[in-house]
Amino acid sequence: MKLLETEIKDFGKLHQKKYTFGPRINLIGGLNESGKSTFHTFLRSMLFDMERGRGRASKNDIYSRYLPWDRPGNYGGSLDFTSGGHTYHIERCFLAGARSSSLYDVTTNRAIGDIPAALPPLIGGLRESSYNNTVSIAHSRAATDGSLINDLKNYIGNLTAAGSGDINLSGAVNDLKKEHKALEKKLLPFQDSEYHALKSHIADLEEELDTRSCTGSLEALAAARDSAKQELSARTSRRETLNRLILQARNALAGSGFQNAEEASAMDNRLTNAYSTYIRYNRGKPMCQSKGLVFLFNLLAFVLLFATLYFFHLGSRAFLTKNYLSSLSFILPYLISLLAAMHLRTRAVKSRIGIAAAQFLSSYFDAVLSDRAITSENCDRAHKKVVDYLTLKEKADQCAAEAEHELQKIFQLQESLNEVSARIESQQRVDWELDHKQEELQKDRILLQEMEQKRDHNQKIREEIDALDLALYVMDNISSTIQKTFDPYLNRTASEILESLTDGAYSDMRVDENLSITVVSDYRDIPLESLSTGTVDQVYLAFRLAVIRLFWPSEPMPLILDDAFASYDDKRLTGTLSWLHSNYRGQVLVFTCHSREKLLLKASGVPFTEICI
Amino acid sequence: MKLMHIADVHIGVTPDLNKPWSQARAQAVKDTFAALIGIAEKEQADLLLIAGDLFHSQPLKRDLKEINYLFATLSRTQVVIIAGNHDYINPSSNYNSYPWAENVTFITSSELTQAEFPWLNTVVWGLSYRSREMAEPVLDHIKAPDDGRFHILLAHGGDPKHLPLNYRQLSRAGFDYIALGHIHAPACSKELGIVNVGCPEPLERTDFGKRGYVLAEIEKGSRDIRWIPCSTAEYIPVTLEVNVHTACTELCRQFADIVSQRGRQNIYVLTITGYRDPDVEFDPEALSALGNVAQINDLSEPEYDFDKLYHEHSYDMIGTYISAFLGESEHSSLHKKALFYGIRALLNNQSR
Numbered sequence: 001m002k003l004l005e006t007e008i009k010d011f012g013k014l015h016q017k018k019y020t021f022g023p024r025i026n027l028i029g030g031l032n033e034s035g036k037s038t039f040h041t042f043l044r045s046m047l048f049d050m051e052r053g054r055g056r057a058s059k060n061d062i063y064s065r066y067l068p069w070d071r072p073g074n075y076g077g078s079l080d081f082t083s084g085g086h087t088y089h090i091e092r093c094f095l096a097g098a099r100s101s102s103l104y105d106v107t108t109n110r111a112i113g114d115i116p117a118a119l120p121p122l123i124g125g126l127r128e129s130s131y132n133n134t135v136s137i138a139h140s141r142a143a144t145d146g147s148l149i150n151d152l153k154n155y156i157g158n159l160t161a162a163g164s165g166d167i168n169l170s171g172a173v174n175d176l177k178k179e180h181k182a183l184e185k186k187l188l189p190f191q192d193s194e195y196h197a198l199k200s201h202i203a204d205l206e207e208e209l210d211t212r213s214c215t216g217s218l219e220a221l222a223a224a225r226d227s228a229k230q231e232l233s234a235r236t237s238r239r240e241t242l243n244r245l246i247l248q249a250r251n252a253l254a255g256s257g258f259q260n261a262e263e264a265s266a267m268d269n270r271l272t273n274a275y276s277t278y279i280r281y282n283r284g285k286p287m288c289q290s291k292g293l294v295f296l297f298n299l300l301a302f303v304l305l306f307a308t309l310y311f312f313h314l315g316s317r318a319f320l321t322k323n324y325l326s327s328l329s330f331i332l333p334y335l336i337s338l339l340a341a342m343h344l345r346t347r348a349v350k351s352r353i354g355i356a357a358a359q360f361l362s363s364y365f366d367a368v369l370s371d372r373a374i375t376s377e378n379c380d381r382a383h384k385k386v387v388d389y390l391t392l393k394e395k396a397d398q399c400a401a402e403a404e405h406e407l408q409k410i411f412q413l414q415e416s417l418n419e420v421s422a423r424i425e426s427q428q429r430v431d432w433e434l435d436h437k438q439e440e441l442q443k444d445r446i447l448l449q450e451m452e453q454k455r456d457h458n459q460k461i462r463e464e465i466d467a468l469d470l471a472l473y474v475m476d477n478i479s480s481t482i483q484k485t486f487d488p489y490l491n492r493t494a495s496e497i498l499e500s501l502t503d504g505a506y507s508d509m510r511v512d513e514n515l516s517i518t519v520v521s522d523y524r525d526i527p528l529e530s531l532s533t534g535t536v537d538q539v540y541l542a543f544r545l546a547v548i549r550l551f552w553p554s555e556p557m558p559l560i561l562d563d564a565f566a567s568y569d570d571k572r573l574t575g576t577l578s579w580l581h582s583n584y585r586g587q588v589l590v591f592t593c594h595s596r597e598k599l600l601l602k603a604s605g606v607p608f609t610e611i612c613i
Numbered sequence: 614m615k616l617m618h619i620a621d622v623h624i625g626v627t628p629d630l631n632k633p634w635s636q637a638r639a640q641a642v643k644d645t646f647a648a649l650i651g652i653a654e655k656e657q658a659d660l661l662l663i664a665g666d667l668f669h670s671q672p673l674k675r676d677l678k679e680i681n682y683l684f685a686t687l688s689r690t691q692v693v694i695i696a697g698n699h700d701y702i703n704p705s706s707n708y709n710s711y712p713w714a715e716n717v718t719f720i721t722s723s724e725l726t727q728a729e730f731p732w733l734n735t736v737v738w739g740l741s742y743r744s745r746e747m748a749e750p751v752l753d754h755i756k757a758p759d760d761g762r763f764h765i766l767l768a769h770g771g772d773p774k775h776l777p778l779n780y781r782q783l784s785r786a787g788f789d790y791i792a793l794g795h796i797h798a799p800a801c802s803k804e805l806g807i808v809n810v811g812c813p814e815p816l817e818r819t820d821f822g823k824r825g826y827v828l829a830e831i832e833k834g835s836r837d838i839r840w841i842p843c844s845t846a847e848y849i850p851v852t853l854e855v856n857v858h859t860a861c862t863e864l865c866r867q868f869a870d871i872v873s874q875r876g877r878q879n880i881y882v883l884t885i886t887g888y889r890d891p892d893v894e895f896d897p898e899a900l901s902a903l904g905n906v907a908q909i910n911d912l913s914e915p916e917y918d919f920d921k922l923y924h925e926h927s928y929d930m931i932g933t934y935i936s937a938f939l940g941e942s943e944h945s946s947l948h949k950k951a952l953f954y955g956i957r958a959l960l961n962n963q964s965r
Contacts, residue, residue: 117925169930171962176954209671210703210744434705438671442625445670449630467950474937475955478930 001083001123001557002587006046009074012038012066014613022609025581025588027597030613036591039613040562041066044136046079048128049101049116050094063094073098080106083122084555088112090119124557134548137541138562173475180468183461188454195451198444205441212434218427225420232413235406242403249396256389257368264393268386271364274357275379281354297341304334494546500579501538502572509539517543534567541576545584556586563591574600581606614733614763617653617690618827620664620794621812622646623699624676628816634880634905641845642814649813649826649843650683653690656828659733661690664794664810665697665742665769672700674707685714692717693728693737697769697794701742720767723747725755738788739767742775750777757787763831769794771809780807789831790838799824803838814844818882818907821848846878848907855887855895857916865899872904880905884912891915891957915953922956931959 005020013035030036041062053061068075076093086107093100103112103119112118120127126135258264361379362372368385369378491510498519499507508520517528519539528536541564548557559580565573577600580588590597601608624646628638653661668676684692694717702708702721713719718728720739728737740751747770757764766788770776775795783791784805791807797820799811810827812820825842851871853864864885872881881904885895897909919935926932938952 168962169959172930172955172958175958175961179954179958206745209705212705435673438673438705442670446627446630453630463947464950467947468954470947470951471955471958474934474951475930478933478937 001081001555003043003558003589004080004082004087006043006077006079008039008042008077010068010071011042011045011075011077012068014038014042015068015071017613019611020609021587021589021611023587025577025590025601025606025608026611027601027608028589028591028611028613029595029598030593032593034593034613036593036613037562038066040560040591042077043079043560044128044131045094046077046090046092047119047123047126048131049092052096063096067095081123083124088122090115124552124555126557134544134551135557136560136562137544137564169475173472176468176472176475180465180472183465183468186461187458190451190454190458195448195455198448198451202441202444202448205437205444209434209437209441212430218424218431221420221424221427225417225424228413228417228420232410232417235410235413239403239406239410242399242406246396246399246403249392249399253389253392253396256385258386258389261390261393264386264389268383271361271379271382271386274360275374275376277357278354278361278374281350281357293344297337297344301334301337301341304337308334490543490546490550493549494542497545497579497583498539498542500583501542501576502535503575506535506539509542511543534569534572537564537567538572538576552586556584558587558589559584560589561591563593565590565592565597570596570600573597574604577601577606578604614660614735614831615656615658616660616662616765616790616792616829616831617649617656617658618662618664618790618792618808618810618829619649619813620769620792620810621666621697621797621816622663622814623666623669623812623816624680625672626669626816629818629880629907632905632907638814638846642816645813645843645845646680647683650687652826652843654687657688658690658828660730660735660737660765661687661692662737662765662767662792663692663694664767664792665695666699666794667694667697668700670699671703671705672707674711677707677711681711681714681717684717687716690716691730691733693739693767694719695739695767695769695794696721696741696743698742698745698747698775701744703743725751733763734761735763735765737765737767742769746774747776748774750779752776753779753782755786757789759787761833763789763833765789765831766791768792771796780805783807789833790829790836792827797824798822799840801827801838801840803836806836806838808838808840810840815846815848818848818880821850821882823847846880846905847876848880848882849875850882850884852884852886855885855889855913857888857890859887859889860893861895861899864895865903868900869903877904880907882906882908882910884910886912887914888916889913891917891953891960914949915957917953917956919952919956931956931963934959 002023003021005018008014008017008019010016019039028036028039045062050063051061052058052063058064066075072095074093075095076091078089078091080087080089082088086105089104089106091100091102091104101115103115104110105112256264258267358374361374365374365378365382366372369381371378494511495508498509506519506521510518510520517539518525519528519531519535520526528539531539545559548559551557565576568576573596577590577597598608598610622642622645624643626639626642627635628642629635650661667680696702696708696719700706700708702723708719708721711719718737720726720728720737721741721743723740723743725738725740728739729735730737736757738755738757752766752768755766757766764787766783766786768776768778768791771778771793772795778793780802784802784807789806791805793807793809796809797812797816798809800809802808808827808829810825812824813826815822815824823842824844824847825840828839828841830837851868853867855864868881868883872879883900883906889895895911895913897906897911900906900909919939923932923935923939926935934955935952938948
């Protein structure tokens with residue numbers, strides 16, 4: 001594409017100007033404030049139309065800045081250019097309310113409608129942003145390193161076979177990443193493992209509740225406990241009654257004077273014996289005189305015995321039967337008196353026994369019956385008392401035995417009562433556990449439902465996240481594919497140009513995937529940041545020139561250098577301009593306010609067209 | 614002989630958990646059940662048949678007390694209940710040995726049992742679930758005797774894992790009325806006398822339509838079966854069509870109109886279809902604020918003319934991006950979404 005000529009009707013300070021471009025280097029010069037940037041803006045506006053700012057931005061946008069205040073009606077102009085062998089004429093009017101553009105194919109005498117769609121292909125696919133990225137180089141662009149990288153990134157990311165795009169790829173990627181983050185924030189906490197754990201816990205609970213035995217026995221146990229309790233209290237009160245009876249009996253027995261039953265029956269026997277003795281032995285009449293008699297009879301018996309023995313002794317000398325007889329006659333009274341003595345003695349003894357018995361009886365009756373009289377009634381009464389004692393004792397003993405028996409039973413009952421209570425407690429616990437588990441199951445089921453809701457929610461969001469991931473992946477793929485295609489060639493081309501431009505000072509430059517440029521000099525890698533501004537400009541220039549060469553391998557585009565050499569010294573400038581003349585096949589528009597370009601071009605014999613604003 | 618037939622009340626269920634109307638719906642299930650008892654009394658029905666799943670899960674003793682109280686208020690009606698697959702009778706179930714009111718017969722056996730009502734000249738045959746599933750088709754070969762009495766079958770099932778039923782065989786088994794439960798959508802066959810009454814209140818967002826109960830008058834040789842709706846709210850599916858001009862507020866207004874037309878008490882399941890302006894996103898919260906919205910399926914797609922875009926942007930990333938996807942033979946929803954996301958991001962980052 002080549003610019004031919006342009007007519008400015010009214011644009012800023014430029015009125016009714018016509019300029020014709022040369023085929024190669026064009027030096028567009030003028031003093032400061034002459035309208036160079038106006039001219040450049042005009043060219044851009046003709047190629048890409050003019051965007052009005054919105055709202056407050058409209059006060060200072062390009063439209064307002066260049067709107068002629070005296071003759072707004074002609075705000076616009078025309079531009080003629082060639083492209084693909086055809087010549088085109090484009091006319092635009094920028095005045096708000098009367099905006100118009102027309103594109104005319106001069107070669108075929110055809111008007112072209114739909115300029116926004118039709119024009120870009122004619123100008124090599126250029127849009128305003130790519131224009132700034134490629135063919136239009138201004139000095140200020142090189143200084144901003146931060147955006148340089150981004151620009152290069154976008155730049156490379158937008159490269160296609162046909163031309164440069166205008167899409168901020170890193171911006172798009174950032175947007176996607178932001179959306180990704182926002183969606184990730186919307187994910188609810190959900191753990192698959194927790195979910196499955198809960199599910200199996202619920203299954204376990206259901207299984208447990210399905211197989212545990214039922215609660216029926218609680219009533220039976222309670223009934224058993226109640227009856228045991230009743231029995232226990234019955235027996236306890238019975239025992240108390242018995243104990244009371246025993247106490248009463250014991251008190252009564254204590255007053256009877258006996259220690260135990262043996263003593264009582266012994267006493268009873270004594271009584272009976274004593275009484276019968278008493279009755280038999282003369283009712284207790286003392287026989288004290290028998291003592292004297294007894295002695296007498298004993299003496300007599302002794303004398304008689306002696307006499308008997310004497311006569312016997314005598315008798316043995318004189319064999320006289322009379323002595324035997326006399327001894328015999330003495331023996332008999334002796335025997336009789338002995339017998340009498342014995343009888344008397346036994347009588348005495350018996351009477352003593354009788355008296356003792358009487359004493360015993362009377363004292364006993366006195367003590368027990370308060371009646372000394374020894375009568376059969378008293379005897380009966382005493383006997384009855386013993387009998388009463390014995391009966392009472394027996395009863396008391398019986399009661400004691402029964403009380404003991406009740407005590408044993410009570411112990412047994414208490415034990416079984418404890419056992420039943422324990423069983424009731426454990427059954428109640430089981431029941432409570434079952435109820436509790438039932439409630440737990442219900443709660444868990446609701447929890448599971450909630451977890452499922454969360455899971456479904458997350459699933460939906462994940463689908464979106466997956467789509468975003470895919471979008472990012474594809475974008476990444478595209479940009480890296482493009483990079484891979486162009487990088488080596490780009491690096492080689494840019495390196496060649498750089499070497500040429502810098503006269504061999506820097507012969508190698510690389511742009512890597514992170515789009516950091518390194519320059520090689522003397523076998524050393526030098527990052528871009530550590531080079532001087534002028535060198536950076538040249539690197540930038542080399543890079544752009546390489547890109548331009550790649551984009552437009554066949555039809556060259558005009559290269560616009562708007563005050564791009566401010567930091568170049570004369571030597572560098574000469575070198576660059578010569579290089580451009582030799583190597584750049586397209587038009588070069590050099591905007592400058594200095595005269596040195598002119599001088600240097602003249603000095604080096606490079607042909608150029610001069611356009612004075 | 615007049616009977617009332619209900620099933621699948623699911624007392625204790627919390628529909629649409631965590632939605633604002635969830636508790637109200639849970640209460641509505643209980644209230645409707647009480648109302649149904651009132652209707653049985655008003656109609657002086659001879660029998661009230663409850664075909665299973667009266668409770669949503671194992672009932673507690675206090676739950677049984679509540680309904681037993683309601684049953685006891687019936688002056689004439691005899692209640693016959695079976696357990697379904699949700700409130701199945703397990704060993705620890707409170708259904709075992711609960712002291713029901715006199716007019717209640719709870720068939721607890723899992724084998725077909727007969728409950729006789731001589732003064733009604735009726736026999737009710739029923740069986741309960743004693744486990745979560747019943748895969749055996751135990752009712753396939755039953756036959757009711759032709760002895761001049763009314764024979765009614767009460768069962769809960771109808772799918773392969775829950776008492777599979779052969780409806781044709783059942784219709785020829787000689788029952789005067791077959792009262793079924795388990796399937797929540799009502800289906801009556803008046804000719805065959807087989808009635809799947811459905812639940813009295815819809816329980817989840819796929820239960821579209823009204824729900825109710827059945828009143829039937831049975832004579833030998835004729836049956837008059839009426840299905841009567843009684844649900845206090847419905848789930849209503851609504852489809853909203855959008856186009857490139859539809860804004861979010863307009864969609865909300867459309868939906869608000871529908872809600873006021875069809876009832877604020879109902880619960881809506883929204884589906885949005887059509888091709889929308891790519892910059893427009895429909896706010897689900899705004900829609901949910903206008904009524905009871907159980908679910909929103911946004912099936913709308915951003916309107917991108919991909920051919921046009923591809924043509925316009927063949928020089929740049931957008932074109933390349935589109936071509937990466939156009940290679941696909943099948944447009945899976947994942948690819949579609951990725952394409953939309955990418956194009957939107959790229960278009961939004963276009964500098965002029």
